[in-house]
Amino acid sequence: MVSPIDERGLRELMVESDDLQSDAMRTARRDLDDYVEAVLDTRAERTGSRDPGGMWPGWGKAGLVAGLTGAGALLANGVAAADAAQDVQALQTAASLENVAVATYKTALTLPFIGGADANAVVKAFAEKTMAQHTEHGQAFNAAVVKLGGKAQNDPNAKYAAVVQQTVPTIKGAADVVALAIALEDVAAQTYTKNVSQVSTAELRQLFASVAGVESQHKAILLAVKALIDGGAPQLIALPPDAAKLPDAAGGVGFPDAFFPTEKASPVAEGAVK
Amino acid sequence: MSTDKRPEMQISERELTAMTKDLDELHESSFPTVRKLLDEFSANLAHLTRGRAAGRRGFLMGIGGVTTLGVAAACSSNSSSSSSTSSAPVSTTAAATYDGDLKVVALAAALENLAVTAYTGALDAASKGTLGTVPPAIGVFVQTAMKQHKDHAAAWNAVLSKAGKPTITDSPLTITADQVKALGQVKSVPDVAKLALNLENAAAQTYTFATANVTDAGGIMTAATIQPVETMHAAILSFVLGQYPVPDSFIGVDKAVKPDALAPK
Numbered sequence: 001m002v003s004p005i006d007e008r009g010l011r012e013l014m015v016e017s018d019d020l021q022s023d024a025m026r027t028a029r030r031d032l033d034d035y036v037e038a039v040l041d042t043r044a045e046r047t048g049s050r051d052p053g054g055m056w057p058g059w060g061k062a063g064l065v066a067g068l069t070g071a072g073a074l075l076a077n078g079v080a081a082a083d084a085a086q087d088v089q090a091l092q093t094a095a096s097l098e099n100v101a102v103a104t105y106k107t108a109l110t111l112p113f114i115g116g117a118d119a120n121a122v123v124k125a126f127a128e129k130t131m132a133q134h135t136e137h138g139q140a141f142n143a144a145v146v147k148l149g150g151k152a153q154n155d156p157n158a159k160y161a162a163v164v165q166q167t168v169p170t171i172k173g174a175a176d177v178v179a180l181a182i183a184l185e186d187v188a189a190q191t192y193t194k195n196v197s198q199v200s201t202a203e204l205r206q207l208f209a210s211v212a213g214v215e216s217q218h219k220a221i222l223l224a225v226k227a228l229i230d231g232g233a234p235q236l237i238a239l240p241p242d243a244a245k246l247p248d249a250a251g252g253v254g255f256p257d258a259f260f261p262t263e264k265a266s267p268v269a270e271g272a273v274k
Numbered sequence: 275m276s277t278d279k280r281p282e283m284q285i286s287e288r289e290l291t292a293m294t295k296d297l298d299e300l301h302e303s304s305f306p307t308v309r310k311l312l313d314e315f316s317a318n319l320a321h322l323t324r325g326r327a328a329g330r331r332g333f334l335m336g337i338g339g340v341t342t343l344g345v346a347a348a349c350s351s352n353s354s355s356s357s358s359t360s361s362a363p364v365s366t367t368a369a370a371t372y373d374g375d376l377k378v379v380a381l382a383a384a385l386e387n388l389a390v391t392a393y394t395g396a397l398d399a400a401s402k403g404t405l406g407t408v409p410p411a412i413g414v415f416v417q418t419a420m421k422q423h424k425d426h427a428a429a430w431n432a433v434l435s436k437a438g439k440p441t442i443t444d445s446p447l448t449i450t451a452d453q454v455k456a457l458g459q460v461k462s463v464p465d466v467a468k469l470a471l472n473l474e475n476a477a478a479q480t481y482t483f484a485t486a487n488v489t490d491a492g493g494i495m496t497a498a499t500i501q502p503v504e505t506m507h508a509a510i511l512s513f514v515l516g517q518y519p520v521p522d523s524f525i526g527v528d529k530a531v532k533p534d535a536l537a538p539k
Contacts, residue, residue, distance in 0.1 A: 251414030
């Protein structure tokens with residue numbers, strides 16, 4: 001196989017991938033806009049107003065509207081409000097998970113074996129790029145929340161922030177950091193996969209799916225990296241790897257499940273703004 | 275398959291193999307817990323045959339169906355008859371037979387079979403020495419990914435079968451002929467990896483598209499739980515090829531294979 005490329009080569013690849021992903025970002029933003037329009041249209045059909053009014057339908061206004069339009073509208077609006085409120089909560093929880101991920105990668109990059117002189121160049125570059133992608137995901141989720149009249153979630157998810165806080169002092173090397181990152185990526189990917197079944201519009205289903213796929217890619221690469229570190233072969237973490245020297249099992253360790261699990265998914269309201 | 279001996283391997287293969295086995299067992303153990311939802315899923319299939327959209331209630335019912343599909347896939351993938359992929363690429367009445375969500379289900383089954391065809395072809399080429407020396411890790415990748423695609427195809431075919439429709443055992447897609455032709459021209463492991471990467475990306479984007487364009491809850495969640503697996507395959511393939519493994523912050527749909535690619539009668 002080809003010998004590993006140098007760090008500059010890796011950076012060039014990342015620039016190329018940035019160009020590619022900017023198209024995807026535009027698509028995601030369009031999906032968000034479509035989603036917002038779909039929700040507001042639904043609201044207009046049911047309440048006569050597209051104005052979220054600084055508050056999400058169902059959080060106070062729904063009762064007033066229902067009182068004016070009768071019991072039938074109450075039922076319809078109640079369903080719409082419940083769906084929409086859950087959508088906002090899901091987006092806020094997603095943003096909270098992204099905030100934890102960003103903070104964790106940021107901390108990791110201050111460690112000598114991830115972002116310092118002792119770091120593997122590929123691992124360092126991966127951590128930087130992944131942190132940037134999580135930042136974009138958080139921005140996208142919060143942009144949708146704000147457009148829908150909710151509050152942006154700028155805090156980390158409390159449950160997983162505590163996990164990180166407890167774990168960081170025990171970190172002794174790159175493998176520990178990678179294990180922590182795998183856990184966070186897995187929770188995010190499982191949450192968004194499950195969110196696909198919990199949100200109320202096609203556009204939002206697609207958005208969550210599109211981010212779930214990226215988090216699971218992070219997980220796949222981290223699983224492969226951890227296997228090589230644990231196996232005492234960190235020198236094989238290169239781009240491209242020397243495939244001839246990779247152990248057999250490394251070929252499958254990155255994707256352990258035929259169907260992506262969801263049992264670790266965060267509840268929809270776990271990271272919602274109180 | 276021609277492989278190297280790798281005398282200088284510095285990693286504990288036993289450890290990695292054990293890790294993979296543990297993960298397999300973890301995966302398999304999740305299936306029995308959802309068997310009890312089979313009845314709910316069967317009820318949900320009525321939506322498919324009628325082509326009717328499911329509401330949120332249907333969504334929640336359908337979640338059980340996803341993992342139940344996994345059971346069906348896991349069971350059937352162990353049988354010799356499961357989701358076999360014919361070498362004859364297009365031979366179907368698919369487009370005329372399936373409507374609505376079932377057309378997407380048929381498309382997905384056909385796409386999975388195409389992936390199985392590609393990986394089977396790669397193994398055949400490797401066994402003939404066409405690809406040169408194939409690293410053992412690549413061989414494991416191909417076999418593992420191929421098995422998962424068989425599981426996916428079996429899951430989709432279980433839906434078709436329960437809906438009273440014929441299963442898809444080949445790849446009746448308008449793109450199949452070109453892909454099979456390209457497979458016949460591969461001369462190296464990177465050639466195979468590039469071909470597989472394109473198919474994995476197409477599958478991942480197709481499932482992303484499906485989450486927004488399928489109306490049945492079970493179908494949506496099946497697509498949602500398969501899509502990340504295809505993106506993981508793609509990430510590893512990109513890495514092997516020396517490309518950045520997670521190039522996009524969002525999985526797009528521009529490379530999705532649309533339902534009209536299902537070959538007409």
